[in-house]
Amino acid sequence: MSDNIDKLRHSLAHVMAAAVLEMFPKTKLGMGPAVENGFYYDLQLSKPLEEKDLPEIEKKMKELVAQSLKFEKKNINKRVAKKLFAVQPYKLELIKELPGDTVSIYSTGEFVDLCKGPHIKSTKEILPNTFKLTKVAGAYWKGSEKNKMLTRIYGLAFETEKELTDHLAILAEAEKRDHRKLGESLDLFTFSELVGPGLPLYTFKGTTVLNEIKNYSNQLQNAIGYQEVQTPSMNRAELFKVSGHYDKYKDDMFRVCSHYTKEDYYLKPMNCPQHTQIFASKQRSYKDLPIRMADFSQLHRDEKTGELSGLTRLRGFRQDDGHAFCREDQIKDEFKSVLSAVEKAMKTYGMNYKIRLSLWDPKQPEKYLGDAKVWKKSQQLLEEILVENKIEYVKAVGEAAIYGPKMDLISKDSLGREWQISTIQLDFIMPERFKLSYIDETGTQKTPVMIHRALVGSPERFFGILIEHYAGAFPVWMAPIQAVVLPIGEKHIDYARSVRNSLREINIRTEMWKDDTLGKKIRSAEMQKIPYLLIVGDREIEAKTVGVRARGKGDLGAMKTDEFIGKIKEEIANKTN
RNA sequence: GCCGGUGUAGCUCAGUGGUAGAGCAACGCUUUUGUAAAGCGUGGGUCGAGGGUUCAAAUCCUUUCACCGGCUCCA
Numbered sequence: 001m002s003d004n005i006d007k008l009r010h011s012l013a014h015v016m017a018a019a020v021l022e023m024f025p026k027t028k029l030g031m032g033p034a035v036e037n038g039f040y041y042d043l044q045l046s047k048p049l050e051e052k053d054l055p056e057i058e059k060k061m062k063e064l065v066a067q068s069l070k071f072e073k074k075n076i077n078k079r080v081a082k083k084l085f086a087v088q089p090y091k092l093e094l095i096k097e098l099p100g101d102t103v104s105i106y107s108t109g110e111f112v113d114l115c116k117g118p119h120i121k122s123t124k125e126i127l128p129n130t131f132k133l134t135k136v137a138g139a140y141w142k143g144s145e146k147n148k149m150l151t152r153i154y155g156l157a158f159e160t161e162k163e164l165t166d167h168l169a170i171l172a173e174a175e176k177r178d179h180r181k182l183g184e185s186l187d188l189f190t191f192s193e194l195v196g197p198g199l200p201l202y203t204f205k206g207t208t209v210l211n212e213i214k215n216y217s218n219q220l221q222n223a224i225g226y227q228e229v230q231t232p233s234m235n236r237a238e239l240f241k242v243s244g245h246y247d248k249y250k251d252d253m254f255r256v257c258s259h260y261t262k263e264d265y266y267l268k269p270m271n272c273p274q275h276t277q278i279f280a281s282k283q284r285s286y287k288d289l290p291i292r293m294a295d296f297s298q299l300h301r302d303e304k305t306g307e308l309s310g311l312t313r314l315r316g317f318r319q320d321d322g323h324a325f326c327r328e329d330q331i332k333d334e335f336k337s338v339l340s341a342v343e344k345a346m347k348t349y350g351m352n353y354k355i356r357l358s359l360w361d362p363k364q365p366e367k368y369l370g371d372a373k374v375w376k377k378s379q380q381l382l383e384e385i386l387v388e389n390k391i392e393y394v395k396a397v398g399e400a401a402i403y404g405p406k407m408d409l410i411s412k413d414s415l416g417r418e419w420q421i422s423t424i425q426l427d428f429i430m431p432e433r434f435k436l437s438y439i440d441e442t443g444t445q446k447t448p449v450m451i452h453r454a455l456v457g458s459p460e461r462f463f464g465i466l467i468e469h470y471a472g473a474f475p476v477w478m479a480p481i482q483a484v485v486l487p488i489g490e491k492h493i494d495y496a497r498s499v500r501n502s503l504r505e506i507n508i509r510t511e512m513w514k515d516d517t518l519g520k521k522i523r524s525a526e527m528q529k530i531p532y533l534l535i536v537g538d539r540e541i542e543a544k545t546v547g548v549r550a551r552g553k554g555d556l557g558a559m560k561t562d563e564f565i566g567k568i569k570e571e572i573a574n575k576t577n
Numbered sequence: 578g579c580c581g582g583u584g585u586a587g588c589u590c591a592g593u594g595g596u597a598g599a600g601c602a603a604c605g606c607u608u609u610u611g612u613a614a615a616g617c618g619u620g621g622g623u624c625g626a627g628g629g630u631u632c633a634a635a636u637c638c639u640u641u642c643a644c645c646g647g648c649u650c651c652a
Contacts, residue, residue: 048580048581049581050581050582051581051582051646134646135581135646135647136580136581136582136646136647137580137581137646137647137648138579138580138581138646138647138648139579139580139647139648139649140579140580140648140649143648143649144649145578145579145648145649145650149579149580149648150580150648151580151581152580152647152648154646154647180644180645184588185588191643191644193625193642193643193644197642197643197644243652244652245652248652249652252650252651252652269652270652272652301651301652303650303651304578304579304649304650305578305643306578306579306647306648306649307578307649307650307651308644309644309645313651401652402652403652425652452652486612488609488610488611488612489609489610489611490609490610491609492609516610516614516615517608517609517610517614517615518610518611518612519610519611519612519613519614519615520610520613520614520615521612521613522612522613522614523612523613523614524613524614525613526613527613533612535611535612537610537611538611539611547611547612549612554612555612
């Protein structure tokens with residue numbers, strides 16, 4: 001059945017190309033495949049296309065679909081094909097590259113495309129209102145930035161009208177939850193043109209949430225033996241030359257120059273080379289291993305401006321980063337303990353996930369450090385760990401780090417969107433390059449293995465993901481304001497203040513709002529997504545209670561103040577709600 | 578970086594060559610309030626920035642910056 005939807009989507013790509021070709025006959029065709037939720041076609045148009053042109057193309061497509069056009073396949077000789085596509089340079093390029101003497105073409109009405117298929121039999125199979133053109137984008141021919149950029153038109157397509165409307169509803173919900181909008185409206189972070197792109201400024205509220213994320217990661221990794229260290233942002237170029245990052249990523253690191261010595265320093269894009277130097281600072285015994293370090297320092301990467309986006313792609317960020325230096329016989333246990341910590345974190349945040357085993361691409365060895373033998377060995381080891389622990393995984397060739405294979409955790413948020421979060425990476429190469437060693441039980445020098453790992457990746461990036469996952473309504477333990485006390489009238493302010501103070505005494509982030517009407521205060525607290533509103537008036541003062549209203553749940557009724565304190569304390573401690 | 582789009586008050590937006598507007602927010606006064614917006618009033622903008630065309634530019638041209646949708650990249 002998934003085959004069928006792919007055929008449908010791919011067929012719609014043809015219909016769209018046919019429609020565009022009718023409207024703009026000089027259009028040159030690129031490629032038009034089916035993709036997740038829809039299809040696209042890359043085109044070279046004689047004039048720029050805008051999003052407002054899409055409805056017209058869509059209308060034309062509907063006309064074509066209504067004609068019940070048949071998709072007919074033919075195998076033809078390459079010479080004939082070259083004649084047929086004489087005015088289509090991209091198709092000619094493809095014909096040249098295809099193996100064999102014949103190529104297959106599909107015709108739909110007057111439209112003919114070079115295509116291996118398969119397709120639906122006829123546009124009759126396309127039900128009304130099951131597709132919609134969504135956006136216009138640029139895309140390099142064959143995906144290489146060295147090639148010309150074509151115009152890509154994206155469309156959504158499903159088998160039924162309901163699936164399309166459901167999908168559009170998800171998109172609308174995602175837009176509402178956009179962390180860039182919520183970040184601004186909930187006063188979590190901001191950007192300034194003066195400060196620079198990709199460099200967010202976190203307000204007090206945003207910093208509070210970030211600290212909770214960071215503290216929780218620290219708690220989880222302390223439990224499995226990681227100890228926090230600090231390392232400098234600026235480092236000599238030499239450090240990165242030894243690590244190998246200089247050759248691969250020099251252009252993506254910010255360079256800082258000393259006026260006095262004229263020496264170049266680089267802002268560190270990751271912590272691993274620094275950690276090797278802590279390891280190297282002492283003579284290590286096999287009994288000392290594993291040595292585990294965690295580091296939350298600020299990292300900088302000179303991302304191209306067009307790649308920056310909200311909190312998900314930044315120039316300055318941190319990682320809940322850690323490195324374990326261990327013996328080969330300890331690798332499995334190290335991976336297991338990190339996996340269990342990650343599992344706990346994902347459970348707390350209420351996210352589903354899957355593991356991706358990211359392998360090197362043997363066809364492009366120049367992208368990686370180290371020789372094939374070491375890669376084979378370490379990849380095998382990772383796979384063993386997954387199999388032995390009965391963990392499901394998918395393999396991804398070409399996704400490895402430059403120094404080794406990794407397990408990446410891809411999590412799904414509440415809208416079912418996927419994000420790469422955690423990563424655990426095996427590295428035989430960097431310890432070697434830094435000539436790290438320990439003394440084994442026989443007194444001989446050995447090279448340790450290095451494990452790179454992160455629990456939630458970058459706290460800042462994860463913050464962005466969480467804003468959307470929770471739609472800004474953070475669970476109590478991470479909410480910037482956990483409770484707000486709302487006195488009904490002026491004469492209730494003193495009591496409200498005393499309730500606030502007793503909550504503050506036990507470090508519950510609490511405010512007291514004395515101005516405005518009750519209705520307005522409630523509205524504003526709900527909009528700020530504060531978990532608990534405590535309403536106090538004559539009745540509450542009399543009975544020493546608070547009127548508890550839970551975010552999104554309405555009035556829960558009166559509760560003894562101590563009882564409420566017990567409830568919220570427990571929720572915070574257990575990280576529930 | 579590349580293709581396309583956007584940029585007007587703190588926020589959401591209107592304003593197509595002729596004296597910069599609305600709602601919300603803010604501030605002030607009145608009101609002291611029982612579960613999602615009390616009433617009245619006031620202040621606030623070299624229309625992203627630079628240059629040009631014009632008697633006259635938010636509006637037209639140009640350069641540049643930032644952001645948005647994608648592409649490429651992502652240690």
